[in-house]
Amino acid sequence: METDSGDGLGDRLRDANEEELGALIRDRLPEIDARAARQAFRNPFLSGPQIETLAASPALSAAYEVRREVVLHPRAPRLLALRLVAGLYWADLARVGTDPRLHPVVRRAADLKLIERLPGLASGEKMAVARAASANVIAALRLDPTPRVTGALLENPRLTEGLLMPLAASEKASPLVLARLAADPRWGVxxxxxxxxxxxPATPLAAALAL
Incomplete structure (x- = not known):
């Protein structure tokens, strides 16, 4: 079980003022474990150079939780975040892609990596992505042949009519998906x-007649 560094170092990293935080990271870096480092990322005074220092520690960079914290921090140096984003799990890629605090280049990189992984996700995982994905990922998911994925996509607050029109007009779309779209009380009207x-012509006749 992961434990905090001695003498409450994690709490001190979280609550320190700007000067104290710098001294703790500079003087006690070898003592900072992954759990304590995560507390440092909650300190509002944490700076880009300090994030680089933490990420440069072999022990900390080996911890997935620390790498995720780096990418999700708005002050993380862009090149560092871009280097680490490819190693995130799909759920964290979705978080990065929709976090408005992060640089657009980092969000775009997360979207592209998530889109690359979509074919390997199970339907339930795709549904989770569809409900909260960015516009870029919505565009990649909208022709998914699974009605349940489409249903989840229709719940996404970032979905727009412009993003849906290519699905509604696509003759390659699954008839079941088109029927699901036609029956949706928000979008089908x-x-x-x-x-x-x-x-x-791919829309089922019964669904088209009900419109």
């Missing part, structure tokens, strides 16, 4: 979506 579904 929109004139643009309804017109696209009605014109789409």
């Amino acid at each position: 929109r004139p643009g979506i309804r017109n696209a579904l009605c014109r789409n």
